Amino acid sequence: MTSTPGTARDVLLYDPTLRDGHHAVRHQLAAGPLRAYAQAADAARIPVVEIGHGNGLGASSLQIGRALLSDDAMLATVRDALTHSKMGVFMVPGWGTSADLRNAAARGADVARIGTHCTEADVGERHLNLLRELGVEAHGVLLMSHMASPAQLADQCALMADWGAQAVGIMDSAGHYLPADVSARISAITAAVDVPVIFHGHNNLGMAVANSIAAVTAGATVIDGCARGVGAGAGNTQLEVLAAVLHRLGYATGVCFKSLLHAADIAQEVLMPHPPTIDSVSLVSGLAGVFSGFKRPVVDIAQREQVDPVDLFFALGARGIVAGQEDLVLETALRLKDTP
CATH class of the missing domain: 3.20.20.70 (Aldolase class I)
Structure with missing residues (x-):
C-alpha cells in the first residue's frame, strides 16, 4: 500500500x-x-x-x-x-x-x-x-x-x-x-x-x-x-x-x-575524523555502481599502482564487482596499468 x-x-x-x-x-x-x-x-x-x-x-x-x-x-x-x-x-x-x-x-x-x-x-x-x-x-x-x-x-x-x-x-x-x-x-x-x-x-x-x-x-x-x-x-x-x-x-x-x-x-x-563528503571518487563510485565500501582500497591501490582512481572505479563497475571481491581491485588496477 x-x-x-x-x-x-x-x-x-x-x-x-x-x-x-x-x-x-x-x-x-x-x-x-x-x-x-x-x-x-x-x-x-x-x-x-x-x-x-x-x-x-x-x-x-x-x-x-x-x-x-x-x-x-x-x-x-x-x-x-x-x-x-x-x-x-x-x-x-x-x-x-x-x-x-x-x-x-x-x-x-x-x-x-x-x-x-x-x-x-x-x-x-x-x-x-x-x-x-x-x-x-x-x-x-x-x-x-x-x-x-x-x-x-x-x-x-x-x-x-x-x-x-x-x-x-x-x-x-x-x-x-x-x-x-x-x-x-x-x-x-x-x-x-x-x-x-x-x-x-x-x-x-x-x-x-x-x-x-x-x-x-x-x-x-x-x-x-x-x-x-x-x-x-x-x-x-x-x-x-x-x-x-x-x-x-x-x-x-x-x-x-x-x-x-x-x-x-x-x-x-x-566517531569520525570529519563528516562524510561527496568527493570525486565517491561520486564516481555511485555512477559506476560499485559498493561504497571499496573507496578506501580503490584509493590506496590506485595511488600505489599509479592509476587514476576514477578510471579504476569505472573499470570495476564494468566488471560488476561486489563486496567480497576486494582482491579484484588490485587485479583490475594492474590491467589498467598495462593498458596503453
Missing part, C-alpha cells in the same frame, strides 16, 4: 551508525566512542542501534580490515549502554556463520539482519530460520540492489518472507539510485510481501534523503540512517536530517528530535 505525505503513518528509524560507520574509520572504533554514541542514541529513543564490523558479524579479517575490537567486545559494550533501544546486528553469510548468530543472540542482540547479494537470497534461508528459532527478530536485506530489476527484487524479498524474515528490503550499497528507481523497487516489494519493507540509502549522488522519502512514499516503513551521514564512501542517509524531513511531511518516528541532534553531535565528536 502506498502512502502520501501527511498521513502520519509510523516510520521506524533503524540506526547502523556503529556498524556502517565503521567503514569510515577502517573499523577502528574503540569501546569509549561506541558506548558514548549508544547512550546518546538510546536517550533519543532510536528504535534499533546496530553494532559491529562494517561488513558485519565475523567479517574482521586481513582481506577487508581487522576491527579494533572483537565482535564480543562490541556487543557487550553496546548492550550495556542500551536501555530503551533494541540492539541490532548484521551478517553476510560467508563472512559470518550460524555460530556468530548464536553468539550474538546469547549476548543480547534483539534484531539480526541477513544480507545477501540481490539475486541470491537463498544463501540466507537457513540463517533466517535459525534466527526465528533463537527468538531474534529476523530481517532479510538485498545488497547491491541496483543490479536487479524491481520484479527480481520483489521475488527475492517474497522468498525471504517465506523463510521467516519479519522485515525485508533493499540496500543501495553503491549509492546509485535516483528517487524513481527507489519508488519502482519499493512499490514492487510492498506488493509482494505482507511484512515491513526496509530501505537503506547511500549518498554518493547526494540523493540519500530524497531516495529514503521516495521509499516511504512507496510503502517502506523501516528506513536506515546514520548520525551525520557517517558510513562507507560518501556516507549513508543522514539520520537527523531524515527525521526532520519525515516530521515536516507528517510521518511519526517516535524519536526525541532534540536528543537525536545531541546524538549526532556526539557522533561527530567521537
Whole structure:
C-alpha cells in the first residue's frame, strides 16, 4: 500500500551508525566512542542501534580490515549502554556463520539482519530460520540492489518472507539510485510481501534523503540512517536530517528530535575524523555502481599502482564487482596499468 505525505503513518528509524560507520574509520572504533554514541542514541529513543564490523558479524579479517575490537567486545559494550533501544546486528553469510548468530543472540542482540547479494537470497534461508528459532527478530536485506530489476527484487524479498524474515528490503550499497528507481523497487516489494519493507540509502549522488522519502512514499516503513551521514564512501542517509524531513511531511518516528541532534553531535565528536563528503571518487563510485565500501582500497591501490582512481572505479563497475571481491581491485588496477 502506498502512502502520501501527511498521513502520519509510523516510520521506524533503524540506526547502523556503529556498524556502517565503521567503514569510515577502517573499523577502528574503540569501546569509549561506541558506548558514548549508544547512550546518546538510546536517550533519543532510536528504535534499533546496530553494532559491529562494517561488513558485519565475523567479517574482521586481513582481506577487508581487522576491527579494533572483537565482535564480543562490541556487543557487550553496546548492550550495556542500551536501555530503551533494541540492539541490532548484521551478517553476510560467508563472512559470518550460524555460530556468530548464536553468539550474538546469547549476548543480547534483539534484531539480526541477513544480507545477501540481490539475486541470491537463498544463501540466507537457513540463517533466517535459525534466527526465528533463537527468538531474534529476523530481517532479510538485498545488497547491491541496483543490479536487479524491481520484479527480481520483489521475488527475492517474497522468498525471504517465506523463510521467516519479519522485515525485508533493499540496500543501495553503491549509492546509485535516483528517487524513481527507489519508488519502482519499493512499490514492487510492498506488493509482494505482507511484512515491513526496509530501505537503506547511500549518498554518493547526494540523493540519500530524497531516495529514503521516495521509499516511504512507496510503502517502506523501516528506513536506515546514520548520525551525520557517517558510513562507507560518501556516507549513508543522514539520520537527523531524515527525521526532520519525515516530521515536516507528517510521518511519526517516535524519536526525541532534540536528543537525536545531541546524538549526532556526539557522533561527530567521537566517531569520525570529519563528516562524510561527496568527493570525486565517491561520486564516481555511485555512477559506476560499485559498493561504497571499496573507496578506501580503490584509493590506496590506485595511488600505489599509479592509476587514476576514477578510471579504476569505472573499470570495476564494468566488471560488476561486489563486496567480497576486494582482491579484484588490485587485479583490475594492474590491467589498467598495462593498458596503453
